[in-house]
Amino acid sequence: MTYWLNAGVLLSSTGVTKLRAYQAWFTLMNRGNNIRDLDLNLGAIKGSINDACFLLLKRRNRLLTFFVLSLLGVNAAIPLIVGLSILQEDGVRYVTFQFNGTSDLPNSSLRQKNNDGQLKAIQKMVPWILDDDESHGQALKGTLVTPDSRSAYASNALPGGPRINGWFECQGWDNYTAAPPGENGWFIWFNETRFSALPSMSLAASMWVTNTARTQYVWVSNTTGLIPNATTTKDGGLDIAMCIHHLEMIPEEPRKAGVDYLTPTAPRISGCDSTDTNICVADSVNNAIVNWWGGTGAEFWDMACRGGVIGPIHPRTDEERYCPITQELWRQTTIAMLDGIIQTAPKSVSSVQALNARVVGLNLSRWWLNAIIPVATVAIYLVGLFYTCWLSQGHKTLKELNLEEVVRAAQTDHVHDLILTGQLKKAPIRYHSDVGFVDNTSRSTTAQMNRST
Numbered sequence: 001m002t003y004w005l006n007a008g009v010l011l012s013s014t015g016v017t018k019l020r021a022y023q024a025w026f027t028l029m030n031r032g033n034n035i036r037d038l039d040l041n042l043g044a045i046k047g048s049i050n051d052a053c054f055l056l057l058k059r060r061n062r063l064l065t066f067f068v069l070s071l072l073g074v075n076a077a078i079p080l081i082v083g084l085s086i087l088q089e090d091g092v093r094y095v096t097f098q099f100n101g102t103s104d105l106p107n108s109s110l111r112q113k114n115n116d117g118q119l120k121a122i123q124k125m126v127p128w129i130l131d132d133d134e135s136h137g138q139a140l141k142g143t144l145v146t147p148d149s150r151s152a153y154a155s156n157a158l159p160g161g162p163r164i165n166g167w168f169e170c171q172g173w174d175n176y177t178a179a180p181p182g183e184n185g186w187f188i189w190f191n192e193t194r195f196s197a198l199p200s201m202s203l204a205a206s207m208w209v210t211n212t213a214r215t216q217y218v219w220v221s222n223t224t225g226l227i228p229n230a231t232t233t234k235d236g237g238l239d240i241a242m243c244i245h246h247l248e249m250i251p252e253e254p255r256k257a258g259v260d261y262l263t264p265t266a267p268r269i270s271g272c273d274s275t276d277t278n279i280c281v282a283d284s285v286n287n288a289i290v291n292w293w294g295g296t297g298a299e300f301w302d303m304a305c306r307g308g309v310i311g312p313i314h315p316r317t318d319e320e321r322y323c324p325i326t327q328e329l330w331r332q333t334t335i336a337m338l339d340g341i342i343q344t345a346p347k348s349v350s351s352v353q354a355l356n357a358r359v360v361g362l363n364l365s366r367w368w369l370n371a372i373i374p375v376a377t378v379a380i381y382l383v384g385l386f387y388t389c390w391l392s393q394g395h396k397t398l399k400e401l402n403l404e405e406v407v408r409a410a411q412t413d414h415v416h417d418l419i420l421t422g423q424l425k426k427a428p429i430r431y432h433s434d435v436g437f438v439d440n441t442s443r444s445t446t447a448q449m450n451r452s453t
Helices: 002-030 035-045 049-059 062-085 116-130 149-153 277-292 327-344 364-392 403-410 413-421 443-452
Strands: 087-105 157-159 163-172 176-178 186-190 193-197 204-211 214-221 239-250 260-262 266-269 304-306 309-311 347-363 426-431 434-439
Touching: 062 364, 087 149, 087 277, 116 277, 116 309, 116 327, 149 347, 163 277, 163 327, 186 214, 186 239, 193 204, 204 277, 214 277, 239 277, 260 347, 266 277, 277 327, 309 327
Parallel strands: 087 266, 157 260
Antiparallel strands: 087 347, 163 239, 176 186, 186 193, 204 214, 214 239, 304 309, 426 434
């Protein structure tokens, strides 16, 4: 806005400068100015600020002074006018996004172990663990919201649905027997099921019983303190515990003002025995973890901590090899698996969601302030035009300042007679067929100039 206002002042200044040239002509013709002001007039027309100021001081022309000061004032007022015309006000901008609103989650039936959906989720999850990537592909962690343009561009985005949560309970287990001599291990019995544990197991687990969104694990470790509430063998070589791990979807929290709650995808899950969708989601995540850890009835799997989750991955440090099983570790494992499922599950059924973003906009109620500058410049130009017409005193055609005519106008008849009679030490010269005069201090110089002309 400032740029085009400055451009307008530049154009109006050009117009006023033209008027100044007309006025110089009429003033010289009618008010008897002498040739000494010619250089100042020419300098002012060419844009010299010093010449214009000296000319105004010598001429004491109030209206011309008003022109110059007005243009300076208009130019200085531009930032002020522009600033006053800009009012900020808070507003809300709505953006509509289209997304696939239904996700086909992996089958929850244990008879469908290692199906494509579970394997894809595991493959998605493993790079996060290996790279310690806790962003999970910019997911809204542990929710059914698919990471897409909505989650990337929403302001203060939160899920509009439930979140997954997990916890476990452990108790010691003393139903074990020593292995036959030479094997240097233990047999752990759960009812009729026997698990073999070796002294090299820094941290290992195997599934015992899997129910809907709940699994019982046999945990063993050769390091005390890694498994909560564990029983230590008589020789102190192994800690044993039976833990029940739970999964559930926590209902949505009360909504807050100024937050974009993103609509979650609707889960579609086959093989679930429950009619509650949230239970089926938790069961699908649970069975994917079961398959990742080796499945029901598998041998003990060595576990390691990496990237905030626990899984059958090769440990890189002792901290990963000897990591305590905590509630937070299990919760992060369930969150990562759900994020992997949501990002790899096939999606269908188009849905639309409108997001709002709080923005600061411009209030155009003071638009009229922007008209002050154009109106002021036009008014200055009209006043200058009127003043020029007044100076013309009946001349029909406005004329710009012309060097030849100024010289001729400044040379009055009386001055011309003085020059010709020699009373005034001036030498007449010819300037483009017009007679003018210059200073001449010697007769010889005058004679030479006369001969040259």
